[in-house]
Amino acid sequence: MSVLAPGSLDTDGFWGMISEGRTAIRRISAFDPSQFRSQVAGEIDFDPAAMGLSHREARRLDRASMLAVVCARRAVEQAGLDHSLDPARLGVSVGNAVGSATSIEQEYVVLSDGGAEWFVDQTYQSPHLFDYFTPGSIAREVAQTVGAEGPVGVVSAGCTSGIDSLGHAATLIAEGSADVMLAGATDAPVTPIAVACFDAIRATTPNNDDPAGAARPFDRRRNGFAIAEGAAMLVLEDLEHARERGIPVLGEIAGYGTTCNAYHMTGLTAEGDEMTRAIDQALAEARVSAESIDYVNAHGSGTRQNDLHETSAIKRSLGQYAYQVPISSIKSMVGHSLGAIGSIEVAACLLALQHSLIPPTANLKEPDPKCDLDYVPLAAREAALRTVLTIGSGFGGFQSAMVLRKVDL
Amino acid sequence: MSPTGCAVTGIDVIAPTGLTLDEYWGRTCRGESGIRVIDDFDGRYHNALAGVIPDFVAQKHLPGRLITQTDRVTQLALVAADRALIDSGVDLDQRDPYDCAVVTSNATGGFEFSHREMQRLWTQGRESVSVYQCFAWFYAVNTGQISIRHRLRGPGSVLVAEQAGGLDALGHARRNIRRGRCSMVVAGGMESSFDPWGWVSHQASGNLTPARDPVEGYLPFSPAANGYVPGEGGAMLILEADDAVEPGRGYGHIVGYASGFNPRNDPAYTRPLRRVIEAALAEAELSATDVDVVFADAAGTRADDAGEALALAETFGPYGIPVAAPKSGTGRLMAGAGAVDIVCALLALRDNVIPPAVHVQSTDLPIDLVCETARKTPLNTALVLARGAGGFVSALVLRK
Amino acid sequence: MLTNDQLRETMIASAGEDESINLDDEFATRPFTELGFDSLALLETCANLKRSYGIEVPDELLWEFSTPEELVRWVNGTES
Numbered sequence: 001m002s003v004l005a006p007g008s009l010d011t012d013g014f015w016g017m018i019s020e021g022r023t024a025i026r027r028i029s030a031f032d033p034s035q036f037r038s039q040v041a042g043e044i045d046f047d048p049a050a051m052g053l054s055h056r057e058a059r060r061l062d063r064a065s066m067l068a069v070v071c072a073r074r075a076v077e078q079a080g081l082d083h084s085l086d087p088a089r090l091g092v093s094v095g096n097a098v099g100s101a102t103s104i105e106q107e108y109v110v111l112s113d114g115g116a117e118w119f120v121d122q123t124y125q126s127p128h129l130f131d132y133f134t135p136g137s138i139a140r141e142v143a144q145t146v147g148a149e150g151p152v153g154v155v156s157a158g159c160t161s162g163i164d165s166l167g168h169a170a171t172l173i174a175e176g177s178a179d180v181m182l183a184g185a186t187d188a189p190v191t192p193i194a195v196a197c198f199d200a201i202r203a204t205t206p207n208n209d210d211p212a213g214a215a216r217p218f219d220r221r222r223n224g225f226a227i228a229e230g231a232a233m234l235v236l237e238d239l240e241h242a243r244e245r246g247i248p249v250l251g252e253i254a255g256y257g258t259t260c261n262a263y264h265m266t267g268l269t270a271e272g273d274e275m276t277r278a279i280d281q282a283l284a285e286a287r288v289s290a291e292s293i294d295y296v297n298a299h300g301s302g303t304r305q306n307d308l309h310e311t312s313a314i315k316r317s318l319g320q321y322a323y324q325v326p327i328s329s330i331k332s333m334v335g336h337s338l339g340a341i342g343s344i345e346v347a348a349c350l351l352a353l354q355h356s357l358i359p360p361t362a363n364l365k366e367p368d369p370k371c372d373l374d375y376v377p378l379a380a381r382e383a384a385l386r387t388v389l390t391i392g393s394g395f396g397g398f399q400s401a402m403v404l405r406k407v408d409l
Numbered sequence: 410m411s412p413t414g415c416a417v418t419g420i421d422v423i424a425p426t427g428l429t430l431d432e433y434w435g436r437t438c439r440g441e442s443g444i445r446v447i448d449d450f451d452g453r454y455h456n457a458l459a460g461v462i463p464d465f466v467a468q469k470h471l472p473g474r475l476i477t478q479t480d481r482v483t484q485l486a487l488v489a490a491d492r493a494l495i496d497s498g499v500d501l502d503q504r505d506p507y508d509c510a511v512v513t514s515n516a517t518g519g520f521e522f523s524h525r526e527m528q529r530l531w532t533q534g535r536e537s538v539s540v541y542q543c544f545a546w547f548y549a550v551n552t553g554q555i556s557i558r559h560r561l562r563g564p565g566s567v568l569v570a571e572q573a574g575g576l577d578a579l580g581h582a583r584r585n586i587r588r589g590r591c592s593m594v595v596a597g598g599m600e601s602s603f604d605p606w607g608w609v610s611h612q613a614s615g616n617l618t619p620a621r622d623p624v625e626g627y628l629p630f631s632p633a634a635n636g637y638v639p640g641e642g643g644a645m646l647i648l649e650a651d652d653a654v655e656p657g658r659g660y661g662h663i664v665g666y667a668s669g670f671n672p673r674n675d676p677a678y679t680r681p682l683r684r685v686i687e688a689a690l691a692e693a694e695l696s697a698t699d700v701d702v703v704f705a706d707a708a709g710t711r712a713d714d715a716g717e718a719l720a721l722a723e724t725f726g727p728y729g730i731p732v733a734a735p736k737s738g739t740g741r742l743m744a745g746a747g748a749v750d751i752v753c754a755l756l757a758l759r760d761n762v763i764p765p766a767v768h769v770q771s772t773d774l775p776i777d778l779v780c781e782t783a784r785k786t787p788l789n790t791a792l793v794l795a796r797g798a799g800g801f802v803s804a805l806v807l808r809k
Numbered sequence: 810m811l812t813n814d815q816l817r818e819t820m821i822a823s824a825g826e827d828e829s830i831n832l833d834d835e836f837a838t839r840p841f842t843e844l845g846f847d848s849l850a851l852l853e854t855c856a857n858l859k860r861s862y863g864i865e866v867p868d869e870l871l872w873e874f875s876t877p878e879e880l881v882r883w884v885n886g887t888e889s
Contacts (some may be wrong), residue, residue, distance in 0.1 A: 115531030129613035140799030396553025477825030
């Protein structure tokens with residue numbers, strides 16, 4: 001697996017950051033954010049050349065594609081995939097919520113001359129505009145980089161895309177449509193239109209004077225998430241297939257569930273019954289009881305509404321045990337990278353399993369009395385971990401959950 | 410996993426050739442075209458031909474509240490879903506909401522809505538951006554809005570693979586049913602992005618026909634093929650578990666599906682397309698000789714047409730099977746295309762008729778293309794193909 | 810000054826108009842929730858009040874108003 005998240009440039013750096021409780025949220029540098037309500041974000045100091053991308057790739061690709069391609073190449077290298085694999089048995093699944101939003105907006109500004117012309121001027125069109133227009137290009141780019149001929153596509157279920165993409169890939173392997181899936185998610189939404197649209201609904205934090213302390217999941221002072229960019233790609237294969245290849249196994253996707261709340265495009269139901277159902281499905285598919293969950297990686301976006309909703313859903317799924325299980329939100333540190341974060345959080349879960357360490361919820365200094373579970377505030381906690389749960393919630397009403405498990409070698 | 414397929418019990422189409430299913434099917438069988446010069450642009454752009462839905466008035470179908478917060482593409486998707494549900498006769502009050510899901514495909518989002526909001530942002534500042542922008546523009550919006558409107562809480566999803574995405578959505582909906590995740594799915598694809606910014610983005614594919622006369626544009630498999638025409642529209646279908654559908658109800662069964670990818674920028678590399686055809690047929694426990702008609706992807710560019718014809722000739726023998734290209738009458742609908750082709754194929758099976766390719770007189774490729782007039786012939790099994798820009802390939806098998 | 814009629818027009822422009830929502834003469838005293846105004850519709854209404862009339866409703870007060878009448882009273886009280 002490979003992660004690119006704010007504050008670091010590789011998987012080790014990512015784990016170092018979140019296990020030490022450091023936050024990467026800062027004042028936006030991608031553009032001048034002065035006019036915006038929320039002026040902070042999780043950004044990656046991404047230098048395409050240093051990341052091994054060619055000059056042409058750097059010119060051609062939107063940032064979301066670049067992040068995905070870099071992660072894909074690293075993950076494939078770690079997994080030791082080589083040409084002995086039948087390309088027809090290799091597939092790609094990329095989760096993504098807002099496509100090539102950054103490039104689309106940059107192109108728009110040029111072709112419309114700063115918004116002045118409704119009838120944009122084709123003279124200034126980039127040759128890569130069609131790729132930005134259709135997010136399938138992100139999966140295509142990853143698939144071409146490994147020569148995949150199996151099932152390839154983008155899963156775009158808003159902010160649960162990162163979990164759903166992995167759930168989809170695991171299903172394709174289970175049903176026999178592929179032996180190996182290169183799967184994960186990417187999003188690069190730190191661009192004015194995305195910042196503005198979350199400003200409009202007050203979903204992002206206005207804590208501009210304290211970027212590092214801006215995202216405060218489960219804290220009574222919380223006031224929204226910090227938008228972010230990021231990507232994670234993982235190599236999934238049937239357990240036996242991996243054992244035959246004799247490579248280290250980082251963990252197992254044991255169960256997956258997803259529902260729609262069918263309630264509101266941005267709102268959440270008070271009780272969180274739909275998220276409860278997604279969790280229950282994931283537990284059932286993994287054939288584990290609530291009590292065997294050693295850690296819950298929360299959606300923990302840090303909006304007023306989400307953290308209450310999620311706390312309720314966890315209680316409804318795990319019962320009394322909800323008061324014992326450690327829960328944390330890494331969005332306090334790396335922000336909310338929309339469609340990507342679900343895969344980044346799965347990677348965080350696998351790293352937690354590997355290191356027997358639970359990353360904390362940063363900035364949680366004044367607990368909200370209504371969020372009355374154990375959110376592992378401020379400092380990481382050592383714990384014997386076998387089975388962990390990650391959950392996500394997104395616009396459109398999507399609720400998803402995934403159970404990850406340590407694999408005995 | 411259930412060994413059976415799943416049944417299609419409700420369908421609806423909104424296409425350049427018809428605002429209703431009956432109108433679409435009638436015009437499709439008569440070989441009529443919905444392609445015309447897109448007049449809004451006053452000739453200012455390189456390309457001019459589009460498959461435009463001429464008379465869609467959202468206010469006639471949807472509450473004002475929904476119209477304010479949605480792009481045209483979502484309005485089309487909501488209306489098609491409403492009508493497909495009615496067509497199916499499914500009584501949602503009698504269903505467990507968690508047993509019913511929505512799976513859609515869309516490749517360009519709520520593009521016009523987003524265009525308007527970007528213009529506001531860049532000319533009037535961030536406070537002028539609509540609160541609805543945060544979800545009106547993204548690819549998941551249609552699944553979300555349909556699920557809310559009909560209270561469908563099952564495993565919803567959104568798959569994007571450009572023009573292949575429509576088949577993938579139906580294939581995935583069937584997967585959900587076969588795996589027992591739910592027993593009913595609203596599934597389909599919808600596309601609409603013909604505001605000026607969307608139009609220029611379509612042009613950027615580089616494969617649009619330069620023709621300005623509909624008779625000369627988008628001529629798949631023709632020696633005169635010179636590029637494609639983009640269109641707007643799509644279809645929604647209701648899928649149900651076979652065992653929940655009494656005999657005689659519904660339009661047919663989805664019995665096989667597979668998807669793959671061509672990683673080479675070379676349409677003559679036919680292995681991925683051949684392989685998905687074989688895999689879809691294998692899943693259906695059918696052989697090539699069981700197929701009565703192929704609904705082709707029909708790219709409309711010479712190299713892509715030749716590649717598809719080659720794959721078909723390799724699989725079915727040269728001129729070995731009737732090939733339909735009805736999308737020549739609507740243009741290429743991106744995510745909407747696969748869903749519309751499936752509806753078209755189901756109606757073809759029902760009426761034992763293969764609709765003709767529109768404006769295509771003949772082909773010089775080794776396929777039996779049905780052109781000029783519809784062909785009456787007994788049909789039991791149809792294969793639907795789709796290819797998405799960049800290399801996506803999908804195949805889906807339908808049985809009467 | 811903000812009149813009930815001005816607020817009504819702004820509300821309709823912000824959320825859309827349909828038969829399920831009746832902003833009749835009695836609308837001002839009915840709760841926003843009963844009028845079908847969710848948080849998004851209310852946020853859009855306030856954004857449009859600023860655009861059209863220069864009236865700024867602070868975020869922290871937004872959820873304090875349960876009816877249109879309370880909002881109008883606050884606006885007029887603040888300005889006078």
